[in-house]
Amino acid sequence: MPQVRIAYMPLVTYPEPVEDESILATTAFASALKCMLHVTAFSVHIPQLNSPLGQFLIDVPGLVRASEERSKAECHRLQGLIEEASRPHLGVHCTSREIVLGGALNSAAAEARYFDLTLLPWSDEIVGSKDIAEAVVFGSGRPAILIPAIPSPASFDHLAIAWDASRVAARALGDALPLLVDGGRISVLTVKDEKPLSGPNIAAALASSLEKRGFRAKSIDIALGDRAIGEVLQETALSEGAQILAMGGFGHSRIRDFILGGATKGVLNDLRLPVLFSH
Known part of the structure; x- marks a missing residue:
């Protein structure tokens, strides 16, 4: 039986969902990956608070x-939007779940573990975009791709990997390689002056390893200078023509307060192309 990705x-609908443009871009991205898409829209249940005095002032x-x-109406509307946009090229299953206020992030991270990867519509203007991205990246154990509202290619033939020879970078590479079409290219990006690295030629070493395994790979050493690392990684990936950037997600959680690594935080603050995070 052939495998199906x-x-x-x-999709979180309270207090507000991401814009339709980002959701439609993510639906097109799934089609470019030639995978099926499972969509869960979360509606909110807000527990009643007993405040007799307050009810005299406000209902x-x-x-x-x-x-x-x-929130429930938005769930139904978004399901219709995605189902209409996916016809006839993409198999989509849409469902909705009612979740108590504050519970959608943990529920999304837990549900993501049952799938190959998570696709997250991204909007810089919606605070919830960052919240659910952090929850899924650090809580699901599965790769997550953040997708801004930009046109999606027909297929993915050029991947950039942010490479520092760490465990999470290796995990990101392994998660991203299956997304490439046969004969696809890989740009190995290493920032030389951001932190101590395990060796002087780690980008070239990875490119050589990938070429031995049948990939077309190119190593690129980057000088950070006075630029932010999230900015320089994305700029280099785009200038090389990459359609997706893969990187390890650095950070940890303490009662839902995330302390993020510099590259992770920089990319989340200014997403310019689809970025795959693994943790």
């Missing part, structure tokens, strides 16, 4: 019900 797209139960209804 299934991507997962979680708290009414506001809660209105927020919940808007």
